[in-house]
Amino acid sequence: MAQPLLEAKGLCRSFGEFQAVHTLDLQVYPGEIIVLSGPNGAGKTTLLLCLSGLLRPTRGNIFVEGFDLYQEERDAKQRLAFVPDVPHFYQELTTWEHLHFICLAFGVERGWEERAESKLREFGLWESHDMYPHNLSRGMRLKLGISLALIRPFQVLIMDEPTSALDTESASMLMEKLITLRDNGCAILLTSHDLSLAETLGGKRWRMDRGQLEMG
Amino acid sequence: MKAIWLVRLRDLAGRMRFWTAIVGYNPRDRSLSHGIYLIYVVIFFSLWGFAVLALLASLGAGMLTMVKGLTPTAASTMIVGAILLMYAIWQGYMSGKRSPFIFSETDAELICQTPVDRRQVALAWFLVDWIPGGLVFGGLAIVLRFAILQLAEQGGVVWAHLPGYLLAGLQVVCIILPLHLAFMATDYALGALRLRGDMDNPWLRWIPVWVGLGLIILAITSIQGFQIILWPVLFPLKAGFGEVYWLAGFSLAIILAIIGLLSLYWASPGLNLSRAAQESRFRWSAQQVSWLGDSQLRREMLTRKRLGVGHQASRIHGRAGAWALIWKDWVTTLRAMNFGTTMGWIGIFWVYLGLILAPDWGARIWAFTIWSLLVSQRCTERLRADLKVWAITRQLPFSGRETLAAQVATPVLATTLLSWLAMGIISALGFSPMIFLIVLVPTTILCITLTAAFDILRHCHSSELLAGQAAELGAGGVVLGIILGGTPMVMVSWILNQYHTIGVICSGTLLGLAFAGGITYVIWRLTASSYRNIN
Numbered sequence: 001m002a003q004p005l006l007e008a009k010g011l012c013r014s015f016g017e018f019q020a021v022h023t024l025d026l027q028v029y030p031g032e033i034i035v036l037s038g039p040n041g042a043g044k045t046t047l048l049l050c051l052s053g054l055l056r057p058t059r060g061n062i063f064v065e066g067f068d069l070y071q072e073e074r075d076a077k078q079r080l081a082f083v084p085d086v087p088h089f090y091q092e093l094t095t096w097e098h099l100h101f102i103c104l105a106f107g108v109e110r111g112w113e114e115r116a117e118s119k120l121r122e123f124g125l126w127e128s129h130d131m132y133p134h135n136l137s138r139g140m141r142l143k144l145g146i147s148l149a150l151i152r153p154f155q156v157l158i159m160d161e162p163t164s165a166l167d168t169e170s171a172s173m174l175m176e177k178l179i180t181l182r183d184n185g186c187a188i189l190l191t192s193h194d195l196s197l198a199e200t201l202g203g204k205r206w207r208m209d210r211g212q213l214e215m216g
Numbered sequence: 217m218k219a220i221w222l223v224r225l226r227d228l229a230g231r232m233r234f235w236t237a238i239v240g241y242n243p244r245d246r247s248l249s250h251g252i253y254l255i256y257v258v259i260f261f262s263l264w265g266f267a268v269l270a271l272l273a274s275l276g277a278g279m280l281t282m283v284k285g286l287t288p289t290a291a292s293t294m295i296v297g298a299i300l301l302m303y304a305i306w307q308g309y310m311s312g313k314r315s316p317f318i319f320s321e322t323d324a325e326l327i328c329q330t331p332v333d334r335r336q337v338a339l340a341w342f343l344v345d346w347i348p349g350g351l352v353f354g355g356l357a358i359v360l361r362f363a364i365l366q367l368a369e370q371g372g373v374v375w376a377h378l379p380g381y382l383l384a385g386l387q388v389v390c391i392i393l394p395l396h397l398a399f400m401a402t403d404y405a406l407g408a409l410r411l412r413g414d415m416d417n418p419w420l421r422w423i424p425v426w427v428g429l430g431l432i433i434l435a436i437t438s439i440q441g442f443q444i445i446l447w448p449v450l451f452p453l454k455a456g457f458g459e460v461y462w463l464a465g466f467s468l469a470i471i472l473a474i475i476g477l478l479s480l481y482w483a484s485p486g487l488n489l490s491r492a493a494q495e496s497r498f499r500w501s502a503q504q505v506s507w508l509g510d511s512q513l514r515r516e517m518l519t520r521k522r523l524g525v526g527h528q529a530s531r532i533h534g535r536a537g538a539w540a541l542i543w544k545d546w547v548t549t550l551r552a553m554n555f556g557t558t559m560g561w562i563g564i565f566w567v568y569l570g571l572i573l574a575p576d577w578g579a580r581i582w583a584f585t586i587w588s589l590l591v592s593q594r595c596t597e598r599l600r601a602d603l604k605v606w607a608i609t610r611q612l613p614f615s616g617r618e619t620l621a622a623q624v625a626t627p628v629l630a631t632t633l634l635s636w637l638a639m640g641i642i643s644a645l646g647f648s649p650m651i652f653l654i655v656l657v658p659t660t661i662l663c664i665t666l667t668a669a670f671d672i673l674r675h676c677h678s679s680e681l682l683a684g685q686a687a688e689l690g691a692g693g694v695v696l697g698i699i700l701g702g703t704p705m706v707m708v709s710w711i712l713n714q715y716h717t718i719g720v721i722c723s724g725t726l727l728g729l730a731f732a733g734g735i736t737y738v739i740w741r742l743t744a745s746s747y748r749n750i751n
Binding site: 015049052053054055056070073074077078080081082084087088089090091092093094096097100101102104105106107108109128130131132134135145148 | 516519520523524525526527528529530534535536537538539540541543544547548551552601604605606607608610611612613614615678679682684748749750751
């Protein structure tokens with residue numbers, strides 16, 4: 001079997017006495033889409049934050065394409081993209097400059113303008129490319145967050161409720177995009193309360209409840 | 217009419233609640249013991265206030281003696297008159313630019329949509345706003361009046377002088393308050409005139425500016441004419457400071473206050489409250505955030521307002537890799553540049569100049585403390601701004617060290633250059649700055665910055681950062697920075713004071729550099745580690 005693109009071993013996360021994510025192991029393979037669902041407060045977002053390196057796990061290791069997220073962080077981060085449900089942006093950078101910055105940081109120096117324009121047009125943000133993100137609506141900010149993740153090279157895409165603030169048209173466009181990424185061999189893990197999403201995307205459905213992960 | 221005053225007084229009570237909570241007084245507690253406690257609090261803070269004003273009066277006395285060619289009374293009249301006029305011109309300009317009447321969302325819905333008497337609204341809003349400004353001017357006038365008494369009696373405050381001091385303080389307050397009220401009421405009247413109906417009158421804001429320019433020209437060309445024009449203001453002030461008959465000055469101040477209030481009363485019937493509410497919504501939110509003590513949110517709100525809707529893409533050329541962090545730093549720094557940030561940098565420069573020129577160790581330590589505080593705050597601003605966008609910063613394909621280095625590099629470099637510039641100016645003026653300061657300053661700045669960064673990072677939590685909230689710089693970080701940054705300087709300075717040979721100067725400076733470098737390296741490792749291990 002192929003090497004998992006995203007792997008967690010003995011991962012757990014607690015906040016003081018409260019155990020948000022119980023010890024778990026997971027693997028996500030190339031071309032797989034995992035839709036994680038569960039009630040509010042089940043620990044889905046905490047798990048995603050741990051897997052993306054934004055929240056340090058209490059115990060356990062995370063590997064992205066075999067690279068340890070904390071020991072070989074540079075290599076691991078080059079292959080990982082995360083979209084939070086409420087993205088925050090630099091106050092002083094415009095939408096366009098955010099994309100420019102991410103491209104530069106990830107080593108995309110040539111042809112970034114075409115990529116950026118195409119991403120902004122796809123998500124209907126082209127008209128707002130010179131605007132500061134704090135003037136964008138919630139849905140538009142989420143679209144910008146998704147654009148920042150998609151503009152750079154990655155193998156693993158993690159998204160926290162990506163369709164929650166999107167209009168129907170943008171949501172279906174995103175679904176198409178995710179299917180294309182899966183067909184190109186990316187591993188995708190996302191949370192959603194929409195139970196039909198896994199079927200739409202042709203992916204697996206995992207469930208989380210009270211910090212326990214049930215893989216379907 | 218009662219409803220308007222009720223709303224306004226409730227607003228005032230809401231503001232006062234912050235202060236009553238600080239002193240542990242609960243307005244709802246009607247018990248006798250709590251009443252006695254209130255009396256105790258009033259007496260205690262009255263005495264405390266008096267002591268503080270008397271203490272400040274010593275500084276004021278020193279300042280008055282520095283004004284050559286003028287008696288302390290004339291100098292006090294000049295100082296208070298100048299500040300009052302500048303305040304009135306500035307406030308007048310601002311009132312002509314935006315509504316001086318600030319309405320909350322609730323006020324906008326409950327008062328501004330109803331056909332209440334606009335004059336009552338204007339008066340109620342003005343009087344509550346007048347109180348804080350009046351207190352500040354009252355305090356300033358009392359300090360200067362006490363200073364005049366101290367200079368006259370050649371001694372500090374003693375019990376025998378107490379009634380005299382209290383009477384003098386009361387006399388000056390009774391004059392400065394109506395004077396301040398007169399100016400402020402006129403400014404509000406100007407604001408009310410601008411807000412009449414739906415027409416905007418942008419030219420109104422320039423009236424105070426023209427008046428100010430006219431006064432400056434008059435002061436340059438004919439000082440007598442200037443004094444004649446300003447006689448209605450200067451005479452009451454002279455009376456307040458005991459130079460002329462008090463009752464006459466007081467009467468004139470009261471007449472001016474009445475004229476000011478009448479002008480507001482005359483200008484406000486056509487006041488468009490809806491426009492005032494629309495214009496003041498942002499200021500009301502900023503005020504609320506300030507009263508809650510959330511300076512971080514207030515700064516963000518002001519920055520967003522200043523930045524506006526958008527901006528053309530920066531033309532600064534960026535390079536791929538970790539250089540992108542520097543590119544982003546330059547773009548954001550240039551965009552965030554405003555009067556406040558520029559003054560912050562100029563402040564660092566001036567304090568460092570003061571540090572070099574300080575005549576003794578006491579002054580040097582004070583200057584170094586203030587300088588370190590400014591450096592800690594200024595050089596960690598970018599780090600804190602980046603921490604607030606944790607989801608982006610953490611995902612970047614750089615190690616914690618690279619990110620940290622990029623975040624502090626530009627401000628540390630800028631501070632170093634400013635410090636060297638200060639030393640260059642000192643040399644050009646004929647002074648000889650100590651060579652070890654030139655050598656040690658980059659490591660000292662880096663050490664102070666990294667210590668501050670370490671303090672911020674160890675108080676940061678991922679969950680808060682994900683919500684866009686970064687920890688503030690704590691007192692511990694500042695104090696540690698002062699100790700760690702200052703120790704090598706003190707050490708080298710002590711060695712150089714003992715021995716004056718060129719060999720000792722060179723070896724002492726190198727030893728200090730090595731010591732400072734060692735400390736900075738240890739702090740660097742600790743800070744990079746805490747960056748990596750934010751929990």
